[in-house]
Amino acid sequence: MKILIVDDDDMVTESLSIILSVENEFEIVGQAGNGLEAIEFCRKNAVDLILMDIQMPVLDGISACKAIKKSYPGIKIIMLTTFHDYKNIHQSLQAGASGYLLKSDDFEKQKMTIKTVYAGLPIISEEALKSFTENKTDEKLTPRENEIVELIANGLSNKEISQKLFISEGTVRNTISIILEKLELRDRTQLAIYYWQKR
Amino acid sequence: MKILIVDDDDMVTESLSIILSVENEFEIVGQAGNGLEAIEFCRKNAVDLILMDIQMPVLDGISACKAIKKSYPGIKIIMLTTFHDYKNIHQSLQAGASGYLLKSDDFEKQKMTIKTVYAGLPIISEEALKSFTENKTDEKLTPRENEIVELIANGLSNKEISQKLFISEGTVRNTISIILEKLELRDRTQLAIYYWQKR
DNA sequence: AAAAAATAGTGACAAATGTAACTACTAATA
DNA sequence: TATTAGTAGTTACATTTGTCACTATTTTTT
Numbered sequence: 001m002k003i004l005i006v007d008d009d010d011m012v013t014e015s016l017s018i019i020l021s022v023e024n025e026f027e028i029v030g031q032a033g034n035g036l037e038a039i040e041f042c043r044k045n046a047v048d049l050i051l052m053d054i055q056m057p058v059l060d061g062i063s064a065c066k067a068i069k070k071s072y073p074g075i076k077i078i079m080l081t082t083f084h085d086y087k088n089i090h091q092s093l094q095a096g097a098s099g100y101l102l103k104s105d106d107f108e109k110q111k112m113t114i115k116t117v118y119a120g121l122p123i124i125s126e127e128a129l130k131s132f133t134e135n136k137t138d139e140k141l142t143p144r145e146n147e148i149v150e151l152i153a154n155g156l157s158n159k160e161i162s163q164k165l166f167i168s169e170g171t172v173r174n175t176i177s178i179i180l181e182k183l184e185l186r187d188r189t190q191l192a193i194y195y196w197q198k199r
Numbered sequence: 200m201k202i203l204i205v206d207d208d209d210m211v212t213e214s215l216s217i218i219l220s221v222e223n224e225f226e227i228v229g230q231a232g233n234g235l236e237a238i239e240f241c242r243k244n245a246v247d248l249i250l251m252d253i254q255m256p257v258l259d260g261i262s263a264c265k266a267i268k269k270s271y272p273g274i275k276i277i278m279l280t281t282f283h284d285y286k287n288i289h290q291s292l293q294a295g296a297s298g299y300l301l302k303s304d305d306f307e308k309q310k311m312t313i314k315t316v317y318a319g320l321p322i323i324s325e326e327a328l329k330s331f332t333e334n335k336t337d338e339k340l341t342p343r344e345n346e347i348v349e350l351i352a353n354g355l356s357n358k359e360i361s362q363k364l365f366i367s368e369g370t371v372r373n374t375i376s377i378i379l380e381k382l383e384l385r386d387r388t389q390l391a392i393y394y395w396q397k398r
Numbered sequence: 399a400a401a402a403a404a405t406a407g408t409g410a411c412a413a414a415t416g417t418a419a420c421t422a423c424t425a426a427t428a
Numbered sequence: 429t430a431t432t433a434g435t436a437g438t439t440a441c442a443t444t445t446g447t448c449a450c451t452a453t454t455t456t457t458t
Contacts, residue, residue: 093328109320116315121308122328129292129321142404155389158445171406177446187414187445189388190354196395341434357415370436376416386415386444 001118002029002046006038006061007053007080012103016051019107026114033057035064042068047075049118052097054081054088062088062095069096076117089128090197101125136195138183145179148172152188153195200317201228201245205237205260206252206279211302215250218306225313232256234263241267246274248317251296253280253287261287261294268295275316288327289396300324335394337382344378347371351387352394 003026005013013031020026029045032038036059038050050068054061065077078099079092089100098117101110102125109125116123136153137146151161158176162169176188185191202225204212212230219225228244231237235258237249249267253260264276277298278291288299297316300309301324308324315322335352336345350360357375361368375387384390 109318112315112318112320116311116320116322119308119311120325121311121315121322122325123315123320123322126319126321144405152388153392155385155392157386167405168407170408173444173446174407174448175405177448180446186354187356189351189391192388192392193352193354193395196392343435366435367437369438372414372416373418373436376418379416 001025001114002027002048003114004028004030004032004038004041004045004047004050006032006035006050006056006064008033008056009053012053012080020111020114023111026111035059035061035067038064039067039071042072042075047072049076049078049114051078051080051114054079054092062091065092065095065097078113078117089124093122098122099124100128102127140182141179145175145182148175149179149191149195152176153192155192200224200313201226201247202313203227203229203231203237203240203244203246203249205231205234205249205255205263207232207255208252211252211279219310219313222310225310234258234260234266237263238266238270241271241274246271248275248277248313250277250279250313253278253291261290264291264294264296277312277316288323292321298322298324299327301326339381340378344374344381347374348378348390348394351375352391354391 003020005016005028007013007016010033013033017028017031021028029047030041032041034056035052038052039059041047042050052061052065056064061079061081065079068075068077073096076099077097078101079088079097080101080103081088082103092100099113099122101113101123105113105125105127113123113125136150138149141149147165148161151164156164158169158172162172165172176191180186180188180191183191183194185194202219204215204227206212206215209232212232216227216230220227228246229240231240233255234251237251238258240246241249251260251264255263260278260280264278267274267276272295275298276296277300278287278296279300279302280287281302291299298312298321300312300322304312304324304326312322312324335349337348340348346364347360350363355363357368357371361371364371375390379385379387379390382390382393384393
């Protein structure tokens, strides 16, 4: 299995190369420092699978993933990152990634992930999966504020929220103002999107 | 690996038993016809992994998954279904399932999934993954309406939408009214939620 | 004990949103 | 060819939403 490792941190590409090349199945055919280099490499070399960082200079991993998948749909791509928010998972999957794993996952898991993806099954790491399912409270917000966020994210109007919580509509509006300011959002719709799409 | 198969359709449990027992690694220790039977079985027998249908009489798979995970967190559960909408995936993962596969997946993939989950990596089937990432156009809506839905789901205001599409704000408002009526929603926030959470 | 944070409220106001009732043009379809 | 569907528009109106400026309790923290 010809593997290309893409990460702007040489420490990461180097250590991954060493660890993975222990396995006979894996053949590290190249390393790239950003998305553009990865695309270049795929054009010139045979690659089966790419381990790709998300945050990189020049061209980020998600854009590179899109481009590579378009030109070479046969190449499997596993996103590799320390950030594991919902947004990145979602975007990566939309960009055509077959999986997602954390640099902090142990090596046995990483190897298993690579083999499984190569076998044609998409996979996400346990930690990444957690970010799908973990509860959506924001530590920047108070309990009451989080409660209201959840109601907004379920499509309730201010009047409905006030009735459900037995408080005045004015209070609901004030609280939402504070929430929006804290989260740097503009309106309840962006808040609902933030709730479901991000984190 | 001691496997319990839970499905109200005997055809499914039988055929899965036969196919999986070919593999020496797998030992089918039981079959159950609903969630309650599954819980009973786990109380009386040692089980490593459960293949669980979602839609079942008496007690559905998601509820059973929750209950079993609470009492026996060590048991891995893979949801098994013909329906693969986002809502079910999401609910299953929240209920503690480690994976999700379609009855229509080929047997090799199903075996791989079971082995991978047993190894501690959560996995979802390729088809299920598709439902995460597939494009979100609604066939009830016209192309233009879908375009506007997407912009709303990205948090844009009516003014921003009108500027982006070079049409008047009034037209945007009218179009949104039609969209809301078609989808039986009340406001743009519910529309954004519908876009991201459903389908 | 004082200060800060969380909760709840009011009134006024501006801006955004959604609805209704129409018109008008074009492209596709029966 | 007549009709329908899709797109785009206007005007008017009602409602909802969000902001601002304050007040007031209660709870928590320093």
